Amino acid sequence: MDKDRLAGMAKQATGAVKEAAGKILGDAKLVAEGKSDAAVGKAQNVVGGVKDSLKETLEK
DSSP states (O other): OOHHHHHHHHHHHHHHHHHHHHHHHHHHHHHHHHHHHHHHHHHHHHHHHHHHHHHHHHHO
């Protein structure tokens, strides 16, 4: 598994926690930060997935 996939999953999890905390606390800025972090993490995870696919293809 590519390091980008791992970092992306971690960023998504952090974003989900921030978003949930923001909703509980009524902090719109924290909710927005959480959504942003989750989106960045998802994109990074996709990049890692593409890298993994390329590696697998090139190894064949």
